Amino acid sequence: MESVGSIILYVIVALAMVTFSVLAVTTRKILRAATYLLFTLFAAAALYFMLGYEFLGAVQIAVYAGGIVVLFVFSILLTSKPGDNSEKLASKSKTLGLVAALAMFCTAGYAMVARFMNFVTLPEHADPDMNLIGETLMGTAQGQYLLPFEAISVLLLACIIGGVVIARKH
Amino acid sequence: MNITLIYWLIPSLIMFCCGVYGFITRKNMIAMLISLELMLNAVDINFVLFNRYLFPGQMEGMFFTLFAIAIAAAETALAIAIIINIFRSIKTVDVQGIDKMKF
Amino acid sequence: MDITIPALILCLPLFMFLLLGIAGCKMSHKLAGWLGCLGMGTCLVLSYFTAFTYYFDPQFVAENGERIQHTVFNLTWLQFTDNLTINLGFLLDPISALMLVVITTISFMVHLYSLGYMEGEKGFQRYYAFLSLFSFSMLGLVVATNIFQMYIFWELVGASSYLLIGFYYTKHSAVSASKKAFIVTRFADLGFLIGILVLSYYTKTFDFIKMTSDPSWVLASTEGATFMGASVLTWALVLIFTGGMGKSAMMPLHIWLPDAMEGPTPVSALIHAATMVVAGVYLVARMFPVYMMEGAATMFIVVVGAATAFYAAMVACTQVDIKRVLAFSTISQIAFMMVSLGVASLGNGEVSHHGLGYMASMFHMFTHAMFKALLFLGAGALIHAVHSNDYTAMGGLRKYMPITHWTFLIGCLAIAGIPPFSGFFSKDEILSACYAWSPYIGMWMSMVAALTAFYMFRLYFLIFWWNNPDYGHHKPHEAPLPMAIPLVVLAAVSCVAGFIPFGHFVTWDRMPYDIHLDWTIAGTSIVVAVCAIALAWKMYCKENGLPAKFKNALPALWDWCYHRFYWDELYMFITHKIIFNGICRPIAWFDRHIIDGTMDAFATVTNKASYAIRGLQSGQVQMYVWVYLIGALLLAGFGVLCLIM
Numbered sequence: 001m002e003s004v005g006s007i008i009l010y011v012i013v014a015l016a017m018v019t020f021s022v023l024a025v026t027t028r029k030i031l032r033a034a035t036y037l038l039f040t041l042f043a044a045a046a047l048y049f050m051l052g053y054e055f056l057g058a059v060q061i062a063v064y065a066g067g068i069v070v071l072f073v074f075s076i077l078l079t080s081k082p083g084d085n086s087e088k089l090a091s092k093s094k095t096l097g098l099v100a101a102l103a104m105f106c107t108a109g110y111a112m113v114a115r116f117m118n119f120v121t122l123p124e125h126a127d128p129d130m131n132l133i134g135e136t137l138m139g140t141a142q143g144q145y146l147l148p149f150e151a152i153s154v155l156l157l158a159c160i161i162g163g164v165v166i167a168r169k170h
Numbered sequence: 171m172n173i174t175l176i177y178w179l180i181p182s183l184i185m186f187c188c189g190v191y192g193f194i195t196r197k198n199m200i201a202m203l204i205s206l207e208l209m210l211n212a213v214d215i216n217f218v219l220f221n222r223y224l225f226p227g228q229m230e231g232m233f234f235t236l237f238a239i240a241i242a243a244a245e246t247a248l249a250i251a252i253i254i255n256i257f258r259s260i261k262t263v264d265v266q267g268i269d270k271m272k273f
Numbered sequence: 274m275d276i277t278i279p280a281l282i283l284c285l286p287l288f289m290f291l292l293l294g295i296a297g298c299k300m301s302h303k304l305a306g307w308l309g310c311l312g313m314g315t316c317l318v319l320s321y322f323t324a325f326t327y328y329f330d331p332q333f334v335a336e337n338g339e340r341i342q343h344t345v346f347n348l349t350w351l352q353f354t355d356n357l358t359i360n361l362g363f364l365l366d367p368i369s370a371l372m373l374v375v376i377t378t379i380s381f382m383v384h385l386y387s388l389g390y391m392e393g394e395k396g397f398q399r400y401y402a403f404l405s406l407f408s409f410s411m412l413g414l415v416v417a418t419n420i421f422q423m424y425i426f427w428e429l430v431g432a433s434s435y436l437l438i439g440f441y442y443t444k445h446s447a448v449s450a451s452k453k454a455f456i457v458t459r460f461a462d463l464g465f466l467i468g469i470l471v472l473s474y475y476t477k478t479f480d481f482i483k484m485t486s487d488p489s490w491v492l493a494s495t496e497g498a499t500f501m502g503a504s505v506l507t508w509a510l511v512l513i514f515t516g517g518m519g520k521s522a523m524m525p526l527h528i529w530l531p532d533a534m535e536g537p538t539p540v541s542a543l544i545h546a547a548t549m550v551v552a553g554v555y556l557v558a559r560m561f562p563v564y565m566m567e568g569a570a571t572m573f574i575v576v577v578g579a580a581t582a583f584y585a586a587m588v589a590c591t592q593v594d595i596k597r598v599l600a601f602s603t604i605s606q607i608a609f610m611m612v613s614l615g616v617a618s619l620g621n622g623e624v625s626h627h628g629l630g631y632m633a634s635m636f637h638m639f640t641h642a643m644f645k646a647l648l649f650l651g652a653g654a655l656i657h658a659v660h661s662n663d664y665t666a667m668g669g670l671r672k673y674m675p676i677t678h679w680t681f682l683i684g685c686l687a688i689a690g691i692p693p694f695s696g697f698f699s700k701d702e703i704l705s706a707c708y709a710w711s712p713y714i715g716m717w718m719s720m721v722a723a724l725t726a727f728y729m730f731r732l733y734f735l736i737f738w739w740n741n742p743d744y745g746h747h748k749p750h751e752a753p754l755p756m757a758i759p760l761v762v763l764a765a766v767s768c769v770a771g772f773i774p775f776g777h778f779v780t781w782d783r784m785p786y787d788i789h790l791d792w793t794i795a796g797t798s799i800v801v802a803v804c805a806i807a808l809a810w811k812m813y814c815k816e817n818g819l820p821a822k823f824k825n826a827l828p829a830l831w832d833w834c835y836h837r838f839y840w841d842e843l844y845m846f847i848t849h850k851i852i853f854n855g856i857c858r859p860i861a862w863f864d865r866h867i868i869d870g871t872m873d874a875f876a877t878v879t880n881k882a883s884y885a886i887r888g889l890q891s892g893q894v895q896m897y898v899w900v901y902l903i904g905a906l907l908l909a910g911f912g913v914l915c916l917i918m
Contacts, residue, residue, distance in 0.1 A: 002173055010173050014181040021185040025192030025205055037204050040185065044211050047178070051222045056232055060214075063239050068207065068246050075250045076200055079257045089195055093895075097195035100899055101187040103906050108186070111913060112179050120175040125226035136229055137236075145233055152240050159244035167251040190902065194895050202895075269892030 009050065016043040028085045034072045041065050052127035175223045179216065186212035199253050199263045203246065210242050274326065278319050279345045279363045279416070282373070285316045286409035290402050297398030306391075309401035310384045313377070313408065320377040320412075324370040328778055333365075340783040342366040342482055347418050357477055362418035364481065367779040368558055368635060372415035375642045376548050378766075380408045382759035383543040386650055389755035390539055390657060400440060400537070407433035411548050415555060419479035420469050420513075423556070427465070427516070430549050431458050437544060438536040450532035457529040461519020468512030475505060481559060488562040503569060510563065510570035517553025521607045524581040528840055530604055534596040534662075538653030541596060546603050546649050547642035554610045554638055561631060561781050565618040575619065578611030579717055584838065586724035590731065591834040594662045595652050598732050599645070602688065605725060606641050610634040612718060613703040616710040617781070629709065631781035632788070633702030640695035640770050644687040647763035651681040654756055655736060658749035664732065668816075669741035673749040676757050678737050680764040685733045687767045689726035690802045692795075698771035698788075701795045708794055715794075719801060726802040730809035740816040 002010075017040060024036035041064045048057035140146050185208055192205030214235045221231025257263050289312035297305050327333050327343070335341050347362030384404060391397055410429035417423035432455075439451030473479050475495040484491055491506070498505040517523070522530035533545050544550070557564060557574065564571050582605045589601035617630025654677045659666050671678040687694035690701070700722060708715030752760065776786035812819045824831045833839070 007173070010177065014177070017181045018184050021188040021208055024208060025188045025196065025201075030198055030201055033201055033204050037207060040208065041211060044215055047215060048218060051218060053218060053222070053232055056218065056235060059236060059239055063243050064207075064211075068243055071246060071250055072200060072204065075254060078254060079200065079263045080198075087197075093195050096899055097191040100194055100902050101191040103903065104190050105183060105187045107906050107909050107913065108183055109180070111909075112176065112183065116174075116176045116179060120223050121172045122174075122223060123226045125222075128229060128232070133229070136233065145237075148233075148237060152237055155241065156244050159248050163247050163251040166248070166255050194899050194902075265894055268894075 006050075013043050013046045013050065016040075017047075028088075030076050030080060031073070034069060034076060037072070038065055038069045041069070051122075052125075054127070055130065055133050175219060178219050182212045182215040182219070185209075185215075197264050197266055199256075199265050200250075202265060203249055203253070207242065207246065210238065214238055274323075274343060274345050274365065276346050278323055279365070282316055282319050282323065282377075283363070283409065283412055283416070285312055285319075286405045286412065288312070289405040290409060293398055293402035293405060297402055300398055302393070302397040305398040305401050306384075306388045309405060310381070310388065312405065313381045313384045316408070316412075317377040317381045320373040323365070324374045327365050327370045328367075338784055340367055342486075342783070344418055344482070354477075357473065357479070359421045359479060360419055361422055363416045364418040365416070367783055368555065369415045371635060371639060371779055372555065373412065375639055376408065376411050376415065379543055379547040379642055379646045380404070380411075382646065382650070382763060383539045386542075386653070386756050386759045387537070387539045389753040390653055391537060394537075396440065400437075403433055403436045403440070404540075404543070407437065407544060407549070411552075414552060417481070419481055420473070420484075420560075421479045423559070424462075424465065424469055424516075427520070427552065428462065430544075430552065431455065431462065431520070434458075434533070434544050434549055437540040438533045440537055440540070441535070444535070446532075447535040450529075450535040454529040454533050457526055458519040461516050461526050464512045465516020465519075468509045468514075468516065471505060471512065472509040475509075485560065485562040488566045491563055492566045504567075506567050507569045510560070510567050511573055513560065514553075514557065514570065514574060517556045518577065519553075520556075521550050521553025521611070522581075522604045523553065523577050523608065523611065524584055525840065527581065527585070527604050528844055531597050531600045531837070534594070534600050538596065538649060538656060541600070542646045542649030542653065545600065546645040550603060550607055551610070551638050551642070554607060554614065554634060557611065557614050558631065558635060561614065561618060564614075568619060571615050571618045575612055575615035575714065578608045578615055579714060580608075581605070582608035582612065582718065582721045583724075586721050586728065587834050588837045589728040590724065591831060593665060595655065595664050595667075595732060595736065596649075596662055598728060599648055599652060602648075602725065602729065603645055605721065606637070606645065606688070609700070609703055609718065609721070610637050610641075612714070613637065613706055616706050616714065619710055628776075628780045628782065628784075628786050629702060630706035632776050632779060632786060633699060633706050635779045636775045637696075637699035637703055639775070640687070640699045640767070643763055643770055644684045644694075644696055644767040647680060647760065647767055648684040648688070650756070650760055650763065651677050651684060654752040654760065655681075657752065657756070659744075664735040666742075667736045668739040669737070670749060671737040673744075674751050676760060677752055680760040681737070682733065683764040683767055685729045688729050689806060690722055690798055691806075692799065693768070693771060695767050695770035697795075697799070698790075699775075701790065701798060702788065704798055705791045705794050708791075719798060722798055723801045723805045726805035727809050730806045731813050734809060734813035738814050 020036045020039040020043065024033050024040060027033050027036065041060060045057045045060040045065070048054075048060060135144070137145050137149060189205045189207075189209030189212065192208065193202050196202050196205060217231040217235045217238070219231075221228065225231070253263055256268065260267060289309060293300075293305055293309060300308070327340075333341055333343060343365040345363040345365055347360045349358050350361045351359040353359075384401070387400065387404070391400055394400065407430060410426045410433055414423055414426035414430060417426060435451050435455040438454050439447050441447045442451075469479070472491075475498065476484060476491050477494070478484065495504065495506040495509075500508055515526075519526045530545060530550065534541055536545070564574070585601040585605035585608065589598050589605065592598045592601065611634075613630045613634035615630075617628070617634065654674065655667060655670065656662055658670070658674060658677075661667070683694065687696035690697045692698075704715060704718055704722065707718045751757070774788070776788045780786045812823070836842070
């Protein structure tokens, strides 16, 4: 049995997640869409904190909210004038989108409900501490992640170079 | 009342479906990218959830999410570079304006 | 014998071919012509040296007086199994030495003659290059140590003959003649190749010496194997002879030779009279001991030869084109040699005419090469003078062209068999051999000999006597010096060649053999020949109505002879009407409509379908995503359904 506080917290986080997601894709002002995305990401970070993954939550806020959303805002400011509204959606494309989204929802929802309705509760477990995370990330033993870490670093380097090449003036 | 796995999965699914809807309907490429981020985020949440609920002693889901965030950051940066480049040459970010590849 | 000179004999013409073929277009006509003559002249000297060494050096004669077969070199070219290899080599024996002399002599004469005849022609250098190629291939053919080497060079002479017949490739008739020659001989060569393969399959060898030194072993190796009622050896030998039939223009594969006269006249003299066309005779002579073991195949040779000899002689009596007359005469004379070889090998047991026929055949091959080349070169001089191939444009030419006249007369006397010219001796030996085997074949060949005398003198009188047409101010002129010299040389050879004691040089068992003139046969044939010449004189000496009367008396016979017994029409009918219509057209229809049609249908359907669905490629990314998503969801739904079921 959960405490009332955690239930209230759950309701707030889940609601925020759903609401801001819906708003992010329905608003006609692009800058607002980016803002709603930011709130959704915060909600996800809150979820990570609730589950005990503080490090992940921190990364989520730092990289996603701090980095990516700022990128979005910059690019929006570069490509559109403030106050621009996107034109109203044609009903045809709206229908198509709705059909796709609902079909997705039904299929995946059915699968989830069929598989996880047997009330998997949160097992008691100590949160992973920073030492463990650091060792796992930097270790070379089995189940440790130095190699993917290196691969990611190379990928990021490639992205930086690619970004520079693409975006620079000819 | 217990907050079981399904209680978290449903909001994450709704988030994903919003991403799908937005990706298909929005004309602005940056808005499409935002929808993409929503979908990615929903997947991240699922990784973490499954890790914590079903395999609490392990860290695979968490690290997958970690790497996914890193890759998403890279991908977004690159995509935005491309979008800005397109904007520079055809003065629009409307995805329907880019149909040079059609038959 | 040292390897250098034989190797040079082969390499020199090949080198001249490459030189003139590659660098010829940068040379002047004169330089190219004299280079060709120089090369051939050197080759001539070397060949004479080789032949003289072979015939007169005692080291090539064994203890018992037999001339040995000397393999100068023999390089392995392709190795199939341990004992089945294809070699390239140089075999020196009486007939190959003889052929070396004949080929280089005629070839050199033709080279020299062409300097005058081909003067100013377009492609002069090309012409000399091809002549060198031909000389190389022919020399390679006669010195072959094994049957496969012979086959390779056999094809090479065919190819160079094709090139030379089609020398005037802007002329339609020349092109079709060269194609005809190539296709007909190819057809025959297919038989040759199959024969070689069959024979070598059973005997496990290609080598001539191995096969001919002990032919009973060849017979033993094919013992018991039969095919369609005849033994395998018979089949193999008949098939090999088929190749010889094609090259030597035996009936029914003779149709290419008259048309081959479209080539330049010196080429006709070299290839289609003196050297290449006797390759079939040479082949049979080379395999003679093997043929001797096999009566059925030899019988075939005799029958084909006798029929061809008579047929060609009949046709030659009516032709208008002087080169055609000579061509049919060539066919007839080669048939003489074939018959001679055939009767020689059939005479098992009776030694008296055994070697006679073989020797006579080779002798006739030698003398015929000389006088027929002479006649062709003479005809070339005539054509050069009056610019026409038909005797109707000639007449009374003896006054204008004395050298050509006298040399041509010598050639005619030689081929008619009047002593002391060379043809008399060789033909008499052939007739003796025929009578010795069977009087019937002897009488038959005597009749052909009479016909020979008749048609040659008909030609002679029609060209040099008959009437005196008005040549206008375009008086025929005597042949220039480069053309006159070969005529005189060959005429001289034709006068004296009959006195060569040929039996001492070339016999089938390579033992010396004394020729005895059988005066009953010789006397008869002289009388017959003189009668035939007298008849020709009566009919054609002065312009009169006798030939026309004769023609009207026997219109059907004349017509058949004039149209060469409709052989060409028969071939035309078979190829065009039956094969083209019956086989080729249906196949072509099937190819065009069924096979191509199927492929076209695939292409059309693909094309149409892609046009129909290209609208799907809208360029709209979101549409693609939607389709992709729905597809993925359908798959997932299907999977879920499967799980539930």
